[in-house]
Amino acid sequence: MTRKAKCPEGSLLLAVPLDGAAVAEALGPGWALEADRPASVRTLCADSFDWRLHEAGLHLAVEERKGTLRWVLSRGGQPSLTSEWPQNLPARFEQLPGGELGAAIAGPLAPRALLARALVDCATTPYRLLDAEGKLVVRLAEEIGTAALADGVGSHRPLPRRLLMEPLKGYEVEATHLRELLIAAFGAVPSNECVCDAAYRALDLIPGGYSPKIRVTLAPELTAHEAMRRIHLEILDTLEANVDGAVADLDAEFLHDLRVSVRRSRAALSQVKGVFPPAAVARFRDGFGWLGQITGPKRDLDVFLLGMPDYLQDVPEELRADLDPFRAFLLEEHAREGRELAKQLVSGDFQTLLEDWRAFLQAPPTDEEDMPNARLPVAEVAGARIWRAFRRVLKEGRAIDDASPPPQLHELRKDCKKLRYLLEFFGSLYPVDQLDALIKALKSLLDTLGAYQDLAVQAHHLEAFAEQMAAAGKAPARTLLALGSLVGRLLDRRSAERSDFAMRFAAFDTDANRAIYGSLFRPASGQPE
């Protein structure tokens, strides 16, 4: 059952243990503050890997007492919803509770899993405030506890002694009176900080500390070598941060962010030339190429499974049940590819690649002749690179008409992505609002090109899956027919995306957009577009 918990005023921090008799005496004749038996409570502070609940102003604590799990959602430091739900952490998105609490977290969280970010062990002493009739009017709980990182690594840090108050309905006046007395006469300090924020603070853990975005800040006069080194290190940090999650496969976003890091690294190596020794560039570009390949099949299946509910909407209702064997096949393949990927991601080859790459980036720069851009100011190198990439996109896009074959659009997509990465790498060198406008316009074009390409790849995969299923004797005729229908729908959607292309490109190739690119990136000696 989900119920609304009432705690309108937050908790109190106590410097010394609560003295029930002294408090009752201070309240006046007839009052009693009775302690019940203390209990130990373990609380896991839950959020996604990228702190989506925190970003949405929510806190989720999963409390375990006497073997029962209670999920408590707080908004602005105040408990707002609770639900008993047997799932412990980590919890995949599909393992979240139903009801009001589940609905409140599903929106900000989707499709990410919930992880335990911190662990709090508390000794809780319940108190009951009784009036002159012996009637319970306020429930209190005094908590004293420690916080630790959820993986158990590191020491347990003490948390401040807290007093939580829950007035019974209709007794809010009495609760306020008690609260004011505790503040005035017993040194209690009001606090709106919930237990998870207190734990994060005690552990020096910064909520929101992870973002897949590139956040490196560059000064224009920095050398291109130093700038690229910092950019690569930040990409590598993001890549490494996602390895454990990708191996455990709690949600598809770990692998996605890992693959984005791989593509960014490759793009940075190939697009910004002349800042590192060519032999090293070739070696690591190959390494990241390999990483792109081994992570591809699992990602394709992730995309398929995530998109499945959407695809099913396109299939006539009477055929949907016929796709059940296909779904089972897909899940089997997904598990197999997941195991395969996990093996690669814990392999020596993978570890060596990342270790060597980090060592290379952290080593002092070598002064080689074949690194002509290394000593140039980064602003100069960045502007020239972006300008060239932009002109290439314009040229390719303008050459595409209704009769152009798919590979031409695929090439354009790849070049658009390169342009986007360059804008992201060097974003801190340019005015935020102008850069945001450029990225937004480019993203819209990329979405259309991406959908066009992905739908073709998925249709192709579907046909391949159908053949594999048939060869393994796992494909009833009706399933093959339903798959055929699905392929048809995917190709229909693809045609729709294709016919949108001209409009999307025109929205990118505007006077205003070109003017911004020109003013920000065109080199002084550059040619007009």
Next chain:
Amino acid sequence: MRSFALYSIKGGVGKTATAVNLAYLSARAGNRTLLWDLDPQGASSFYFRVRAEVAKAKKLLRGKRDLDRAIKGSDYGGLDLLPADAAYRRMDLLLNEAKKPTSRLRRLLEPAAESYDCLILDCPPSLTLVSENVFRAVDALLVPVIPTPLSVRTLRQLVDFVGASPEAGVLVWPFFALADRRKRLHQEILAATPEPRAPMLQAVVPYHSEVERMGVHRAPVAAYAPGTAAAKAYAALWQEVAGRLGLRH
């Protein structure tokens, strides 16, 4: 929300003890439960240690005071109380001031349907405008009947009275209360069907001194002495009532 009233024309038949225990059992079974103490003597409120209100009922019955603000939490999770009020002595007059006097209570209680699964009214003994309001506000009347001719006679009067206003649509569920099997008269009436138009519920609540001690404990007997015959009888009665109303039991 499903609802019933503990109702009898006659006093001293164990209405309040039944209301208090069934409310407790309902909440314990997981139904969000509200008990409204309509008796100006405030015995239900006393058992739950909630002070009776003084003259706030006037505003409440006129719709000028929020029902929710008058509700008090009991010491038991999921069980709230609308305490008695001295002004309920003049409830007939207060109701008579309303536009549609016979359905005033029903309209007042409409907002409670969102917050509660089970509503129980503990009514004062009478056959008045208050009674007509109660008939329209609840699904069933739970009528304690002592196995004596006088008590059976008042059940007949009630069935006649309810039968005369079928538009209220209320069901009459009598049950034997304060039964003493040592008395031959009680045995004879327990074995009979006193009022064929309203068959008795199966559960029989016996006379038990532990029920009288509720005033000392100020708690439902089902809470502090669940093993006693009285507590078991209330549990059996709750099973039957909850089963008929589709509530958790």
